Amino acid sequence: MSSPSLPGGAWNLGDSTVNRFGYGAMQLAGPWVMGPPADREGALAVLRAAVEIGVTHIDTSIAYGPRVTNDIIREALHPYPPSLLVATKVGGRRDAQGGWPTARRPEELREQVLDSLTTLGVESLDLVYLRMGDAQGPRAASLAEPFEALVALQKEGLVRQLGVTNVTAEQVDEARAIAPIVSVQNMYNLAHRHDDALIDRLAADGIAYVPFFPLGGFTPLQSDALSAVAARRGSTPMAVALAWLLHRSPNILLIPGTSKVAHLRENAAGAALTLAAEDLDELDRIGRPTGSAAG
Template identity: 70%
Template sequence: MTSTALPGGIWTMGDLDVSRFGYGAMQLAGPWVMGPPADHAGALAVLREAVELGIDHIDTSDAYGPHVTNRLIREALHPYPQSLKIVTKVGANRDDQGGWPTARDPESLRRQVRENLDRLGLDTLDLVNLRLGDGQGQVQEPIAEAYGTLAELREQGLIRHLGVSNATAEQVAEARSIAPIVCVQNMYNLAHRDDDALIDELAADGIAYVPFFPLGGFSPLQSAALSGVAGRLGSSPMSVALAWLLRRSPNILLIPGTKSVTHLRENIAGAGLELSADDLAELDKIGR
């Protein structure tokens, strides 16, 4: 059963009711998201603890490892609780050097969906995000063929809901013109707020926004400002950043990752940190 004790409450993606605080499985793979974890039993323990604590959506990809995190999720949690939703991502492969070459032609996308289904042990994927751009960031390019392929797989019953990741506002609009989306997963945090207008637009339309790298790309000055607020509150910069994201907009969902049960609990507690109006005003200056 979905827990309401997690910070942020509940958001509905399509017909999926999920806690706004989720878990990102990316860090369970080895260094640079390649190979198995150093502590296999510890990785399984984190996944089981996440579900025990009430987390009901896990973000993953068969490219993580590659194939590592999906296998861990299946080993730890299958048969899955009815309340658990697994969100995966397609659109990139891994090479021997740890790179992320794009793989968005129709056959590659169909193969990736099949592989996610097989390794997770599912008949239908709850939500599939199409990863756009490249390893350097967003790329303004047409997405109709790739997104249309996933829309066809959705019509076939292999996917329940669709989203996009690393997408420009124009690509989000293009995707929405082809088939409904229930979430956008982009880089966003206190220091990188290019998507402010997009977040507000999506919130008005009932579409979730899932930020990645909640502490990514801070300048030394911005990091110092965040640390100053955290110190005054007797908390960590990560806790303040997560709490701010939950306060930023009701459609923001969090998927912080960790390899540690202790850190998992700390992330949940940190996201529930109370921020005053003065705290929010001071934090807001970081991204300006």
């Protein structure tokens, strides 16, 4: 059930109903998503506060830390509330230099799934995304072999639901031809609108779309139009950017990350901002210039 304290209402993420305002755990690891956080007690507090305000969708990955965010999630929330869905990702690992090399061979995927089960303390993972592409973004390539390996793990009962991340629209279609997916997770925000057509198509089919870097990631969103709308609404550019995503399509699920309880609450309040038609028209021109084609 949706919480009155969270914006956006709810969406059916496969066989689970989650609040559209969720939480991404990446920032709970150390600098550059490596090692432990400087303030572990603060990280635990953020997760507990998220659940207290009604978050029912938390996103993580065995690569964050690595293993760090999973360990913190387990310490903070296990045994998990029945309403909570924890999504994770496989298909990549971390190297000693902090890089994100791919790891998509069937045996590597099995190892990552088993490691995720152990660190999260569960017998079956709620939702597992296959991560394609690389640190620079999606790359055109077949995902059949790694995705079929995940389907096999699903048939073993180790994974409940499947998704894909860092993918092209063609890879989404390829995955769906192999087995059902419940969600796609790609980079998308006001300034990066390449998935517009895909979002609309997924919405029509009841499939969730989860934008990562909803606020721009390591380069925060900057736009005169965004700042103008924020000033007009007496709010902040980041609040407007989150609210716009909830307005954009009902299948968009937010997972903004933070390591501070106060910032978590600010994000939730910001996403609840009401945007007028004139605001939406102005914002729509940021990432999709007049006359350009969607998608």
